[in-house]
Amino acid sequence: MQRRTSIDWRYSSLAVMLIAPWILSGCGGGGGNGGGGGDSQPAAPTVSLTAPSGGSVNRTVQLTANATAGSGVNRVEFLVDGNVIATDTTAPYSTDWDTSTVADGAHSVTARVVDAANVSATSAAATVNVLNSPTINVAVSSAEVFPSTNSTATGTGQLTFNLVTGVVTGGVTLSGITATLAHIHHGIAGTNGPVIVDFLASAADPNRWEVETGDVLNADQVNALLAGQLYVNVHSAAHPGGEIRGQIKPQGVVVGIAGLSGANVAPPQTNTATGFAAMTINESSNTATVHVQTTGVDDATEAHVHNAPAGENAAAPLLTLMKDPAVASHWLLEQQSITQAERDALAADRLYVDVHTPASPGGALRGQLSTEAEAPAAVTxxxxxxxxxxxxxxxxxxxxxxxxxxxxxxxxxxxxxxxxxxxxxxxxxxxxxxxxxxxxxxxxxxxxxxxxxxxxxxxxxxxxxxxxxxxxxxxxxxxxxxxxx
Known part of the structure; x- marks a missing residue:
């Protein structure tokens, strides 16, 4: 009896030794981890909003997001101010948002992912400023007119543009001029272009000119407005082509102008040639467009933009302009990439334009670009x-x-x-x-x-x-x- 017990105990101990590892491994049906080879949870869903990142938006804007989920992405929702505006079930995840459905001002945009197990996650928010009806201050003078009228007349006003419908309202109040006509033209600074919006003289104030009721911009003209390619032009009997003018500069557009003369060259040059230069900076695309108009130097061989203060010469050009093959007095450069440092140089009046001729290879004309428009000195x-x-x-x-x-x-x-x-x-x-x-x-x-x-x-x-x-x-x-x- 005692011997049998000893044998039974040895066999029982062996059984425990053989069975215990199998139980501890979780393979013994109903182990502590729920059975089936280690029940690991699927990766949690993640989502990030990739566009827009912030800033000002208008009209229709594309929203985009990246999303992942271990159990699979069921859908990505796009939200504005916490409200779902669209859902996308297929990568890449995106939608078009009609910003005219909300009021102008700040709005919060997010993306939310929902996975196959109905688990969700929400992205960090991007705050955008919807601006579908910008009001833009405009100033007109002879500073932007070429050939210069040397007029001392001026004008200021505000224009409001509905970027969705194209409707234009507002006007300008003038001083020192008996205007015969006033318009909005399509043309970037340094160029002339066609009339696209008419103004009418106010019956109550002869110095006030208002946009004609019902005038609208088409889609291409709205895009031109946002690129800084529209200007106000005021005409008079003495200057039927326009006596004073001002570029319409929406948010993100900066314009620098310069009058060119031989006296500005270092060292000064004696000649009767003149010129006008305008540089338009589009801050959203970091590009510069330059137009230069001249008289008296049709034989010019080169024209540049340089980085140096007035009275000093730069070692090398910053930008090289192209001579218009159809008009010898016109030099230009379109949509050239520009750095923040170069934008800062324009703001500090460090950029200048010069024009070279065979007789003056070091420069026959020069002018320092300035974002502060000044009327030219009176002619004597x-x-x-x-x-x-x-x-x-x-x-x-x-x-x-x-x-x-x-x-x-x-x-x-x-x-x-x-x-x-x-x-x-x-x-x-x-x-x-x-x-x-x-x-x-x-x-x-x-x-x-x-x-x-x-x-x-x-x-x-x-x-x-x-x-x-x-x-x-x-x-x-x-x-x-x-x-x-």
């Missing part, structure tokens, strides 16, 4: 004597004869002023050669413009007509009072 008679009367008129108008042309003395500024300002025309005595303040009533202007109402030939007699910029200078001097300056 001394300047006109140098650019027009001495080279183009004094050879015949010597003052040494008894009849025209020699009877008129245009040999120096003092003699020119005495000969033309307030003096009746010999050819048309009912008109003064120069009527201070009124270029259209001045016979001198009619003679150099070659209008149909003149007697005899257009001036300068036997020579090339004056270019538009020089005629504009004469008009500006007369408009300002035709001073003996």
């Amino acid at each position: 008679l001394t300047q006109l004597q140098t650019t027009i009367f001495t080279p183009s008129c004094a050879g015949c108008h010597t003052g040494g004869g008894s009849s025209l042309p020699a009877s008129m003395n245009l040999s120096n500024a003092a003699a020119t002023h005495a000969a033309i300002v307030g003096v009746a025309s010999t050819e048309q005595p009912s008109l003064q050669r120069v009527t201070p303040g009124n270029p259209d009533a001045s016979y001198l202007v009619r003679k150099i413009e070659g209008g149909p109402s003149i007697t005899g030939a257009r001036m300068p007699l036997g020579g090339a007509p004056l270019d538009a910029a020089l005629i504009a200078d004469v008009r500006a001097w007369i408009t300002a009072g035709a001073a003996n300056n």
Whole structure:
């Protein structure tokens, strides 16, 4: 009996030794981990919103997200301010959000993933500013007009654009100008373009011009607006092509302008050439567009943008412009990538534009770009004597004869002023050669413009007509009072 018990005990111990590891491994039906080879849980779902990341949005915006789930993604939901606006069940996960369904202002955008087990996770929120009806301040002056009108007139106003419907409202209030027309044109700074919106004079205020009711932008024009490619132009009888102008600059668009002259070159150059440069920065795409218009340097060989303060020369160009094959006086560069450092340089007035010619390989014209538009200095008679009367008129108008042309003395500024300002025309005595303040009533202007109402030939007699910029200078001097300056 005792021996049998000893044998039974040994066999029982062996059984325990053989069975215990199997039980502990979880293979013994109903082990502590629920059986079936170690019941590991599937990976939890994750989701991240990849667009938009923030900032301003308008019209229709694409929302995108990345999502994963161990048990499989059932769907990804897109939420605005906590409300589901769309669901996508197939990667890559995205939807188009019509932002016009919410009010302008700040909104929270998130993505939520739901897996096959109905477990969900939500992304971090992106805060966006919906801006479908921006109101944009606009200022108009002669600073952005080329050829320059040298007008001292100005204007300010606000324009509101509905980017969804294209409706435009608002207007500008003017000072120092008797406007005949006002419009919104399609053209980036430094270029001229067609009229797309009309203004009407206010019946209550002759200095106020309002957008004509019912005028709208089409989709392409809305895109042009957001790229800084629209401008306000105000016309007058003296300047039917436009006396003052201002680029419409929405959020994210910066415009730098510069007047170009030989006097700005380092060292200064003596010439009568002029120019105008405009750089438009699109901050959302980090690109720059540059347009340069010149007169008197059609033989120019190069034009650049450089990084250096006024009076100093940069070692190498920052941007190289292309000469317009159709217009020798036009240089341009479209949609060129630009860095934040270069944007900062523009803001600090460190960028300049120069134009090179065979006679002035170091630069014939130069101007420092500035985001603060300034009207050009008033034209003086001394300047006109140098650019027009001495080279183009004094050879015949010597003052040494008894009849025209020699009877008129245009040999120096003092003699020119005495000969033309307030003096009746010999050819048309009912008109003064120069009527201070009124270029259209001045016979001198009619003679150099070659209008149909003149007697005899257009001036300068036997020579090339004056270019538009020089005629504009004469008009500006007369408009300002035709001073003996």
